Amino acid sequence: MKLKVLGSSSKGNCYLLQSVGETLVIEAGLKFQDVQKGLNFNMSSVTGLLVSHAHKDHSKYAEVFTKHGIDVYMSEQTRDKIELKGHRVHTLSAGEEQKIGNFTVLPFLTEHDCDGSMGFVVNHPDLGNLLFATDTYYLRYKFQNLNHIMIEANYALDILQKNIDSGALAELVAKRTVKSHFELENLKEWLVSNGLSTVRNIVLIHLSDGNSDAKRFKKEVEELTFKTVFIADPGLEIFLNP
Amino acid sequence: MAEIVQKPVDMQEWVFQKIEGMQKDKQVEIPQNYSYANALKSAFLKLAETETKDHKPVLTECSKVSIYNALLDMVIQGLNPAKTQCYFIAYGKQLKLVRSYFGTLAIAKRLGIEANVNLIYEGDVFEYGYDLESNGKIKVFKHETNLKNMDNSKIIGAYAILRGGNTDCVEIMNISQIKASWNMGAARGSSEAHKTFTDQMVKKTVLNRALKYYVNSSSDENIAFDAMARTTDNEQFSTVEENYSEVSGEIEANGSTQEVIVNLGEKNIQKAESKTPEPEQKKSVESTEPMPGF
Numbered sequence: 001m002k003l004k005v006l007g008s009s010s011k012g013n014c015y016l017l018q019s020v021g022e023t024l025v026i027e028a029g030l031k032f033q034d035v036q037k038g039l040n041f042n043m044s045s046v047t048g049l050l051v052s053h054a055h056k057d058h059s060k061y062a063e064v065f066t067k068h069g070i071d072v073y074m075s076e077q078t079r080d081k082i083e084l085k086g087h088r089v090h091t092l093s094a095g096e097e098q099k100i101g102n103f104t105v106l107p108f109l110t111e112h113d114c115d116g117s118m119g120f121v122v123n124h125p126d127l128g129n130l131l132f133a134t135d136t137y138y139l140r141y142k143f144q145n146l147n148h149i150m151i152e153a154n155y156a157l158d159i160l161q162k163n164i165d166s167g168a169l170a171e172l173v174a175k176r177t178v179k180s181h182f183e184l185e186n187l188k189e190w191l192v193s194n195g196l197s198t199v200r201n202i203v204l205i206h207l208s209d210g211n212s213d214a215k216r217f218k219k220e221v222e223e224l225t226f227k228t229v230f231i232a233d234p235g236l237e238i239f240l241n242p
Numbered sequence: 243m244a245e246i247v248q249k250p251v252d253m254q255e256w257v258f259q260k261i262e263g264m265q266k267d268k269q270v271e272i273p274q275n276y277s278y279a280n281a282l283k284s285a286f287l288k289l290a291e292t293e294t295k296d297h298k299p300v301l302t303e304c305s306k307v308s309i310y311n312a313l314l315d316m317v318i319q320g321l322n323p324a325k326t327q328c329y330f331i332a333y334g335k336q337l338k339l340v341r342s343y344f345g346t347l348a349i350a351k352r353l354g355i356e357a358n359v360n361l362i363y364e365g366d367v368f369e370y371g372y373d374l375e376s377n378g379k380i381k382v383f384k385h386e387t388n389l390k391n392m393d394n395s396k397i398i399g400a401y402a403i404l405r406g407g408n409t410d411c412v413e414i415m416n417i418s419q420i421k422a423s424w425n426m427g428a429a430r431g432s433s434e435a436h437k438t439f440t441d442q443m444v445k446k447t448v449l450n451r452a453l454k455y456y457v458n459s460s461s462d463e464n465i466a467f468d469a470m471a472r473t474t475d476n477e478q479f480s481t482v483e484e485n486y487s488e489v490s491g492e493i494e495a496n497g498s499t500q501e502v503i504v505n506l507g508e509k510n511i512q513k514a515e516s517k518t519p520e521p522e523q524k525k526s527v528e529s530t531e532p533m534p535g536f
Contacts, residue, residue: 104506113438123506137489142498176434178485193498
């Protein structure tokens with residue numbers, strides 16, 4: 001299974017999980033043309049789209065997918081918030097598995113300032129179990145049997161504080177960040193509490209533009225976990241095997 | 243005065259001596275198990291990095307008297323800024339102490355008060371009235387709730403019950419009273435915290451109100467009350483630090499508490515072909531073999 005990152009920030013999120021003849025798209029925050037390019041215009045391979053929550057950088061172009069005949073999946077609240085209708089729109093319930101082609105998706109609730117925010121465990125014979133969690137300031141759950149983790153590492157508290165002090169960041173914005181996004185130390189704690197014996201790859205996603213430091217985040221998580229750690233820069237392509 | 247302001251270390255010593263003197267003369271009572279020396283030290287560290295709206299250090303901008311009063315308020319209430327029990331905020335030339343939710347709880351605990359706050363949701367069975375047979379105070383006779391009623395948009399009120407510390411009282415507020423109280427705050431009740439954590443913000447408001455009545459109607463047996471009353475109305479101000487420490491508390495309580503054993507797709511796996519995907523990638527990285535885990 002190939003993971004291709006098209007976008008992973010508040011400017012727009014989109015990830016492709018590509019296997020032979022089938023692709024699962026996660027998030028619809030990038031223009032459809034960009035997704036088409038990322039897919040080498042091989043649209044017929046797309047088996048579905050997962051949307052984590054209603055914020056625009058994740059959901060803005062979901063409607064275009066439905067118009068192109070692609071089945072889209074999201075929580076009921078997300079669907080209602082972005083007012084998406086049509087027979088291509090399917091709702092997910094936390095804890096209930098959903099088959100999408102050969103993919104099986106287990107949705108769970110995440111902690112964000114947007115009702116109905118979800119994360120997913122994605123399974124495919126060609127992938128194993130992949131955890132996807134973005135825009136969540138912590139996780140209530142820990143997961144056994146994961147092979148790969150794609151998780152938000154949005155900011156580091158010290159960088160955030162520095163930016164407030166220097167005036168680069170409005171305190172009001174920072175207050176929201178703290179209660180809606182994953183902080184590095186909190187993430188590290190979660191990784192430890194989750195246990196990583198079956199995990200091989202960790203992909204850090206949704207790094208804040210100003211409040212993060214990709215090199216440092218990668219290094220700190222590597223030193224903590226001894227796993228292969230990637231930063232989800234647009235254009236990143238890696239293979240995730242079962 | 244100017245000389246002292248320019249040298250915060252001198253001021254620290256001055257405040258320290260002043261409080262020590264007051265304590266000896268029995269002018270103030272410092273709470274037990276509270277090291278005011280430690281609290282003052284961390285307060286000065288905080289003050290050194292606290293800025294006014296215009297990003298000027300408060301130690302040079304705010305009046306010496308207001309700094310002294312803010313520190314005194316802190317010490318008398320037995321608050322510790324390192325535990326985010328209080329904050330210093332500059333309003334023009336005036337430095338004020340703002341007590342956080344944790345500070346309020348800490349004080350209640352110290353006064354031996356057991357505080358309990360419950361939310362009332364639409365659909366709850368809630369009966370209350372005056373206890374005319376004994377003391378005429380408000381009493382909650384019955385409160386039955388249901389998980390299904392739990393909805394932040396359907397909070398119709400909340401009540402706090404204080405017990406211990408010579409008190410036994412109930413404070414009830416309906417949602418419009420609570421919102422009116424929020425309207426007095428800088429964010430006018432529309433901050434992200436109010437919108438997202440309505441339940442917690444409601445609890446905070448009711449608890450503060452309940453303690454305020456307790457404090458304001460008490461005798462002067464505890465001098466901490468004066469200082470407490472001065473800082474009670476500041477609950478609306480939250481800071482990044484306060485939010486972060488609230489988040490930390492939430493993580494400690496709820497983080498990784500539920501275990502999910504993932505066994506997906508094992509029932510109906512269609513044997514995957516082991517061909518590699520289309521060779522269009524340019525900068526692919528092959529993932530490595532597993533390394534020893536924890």
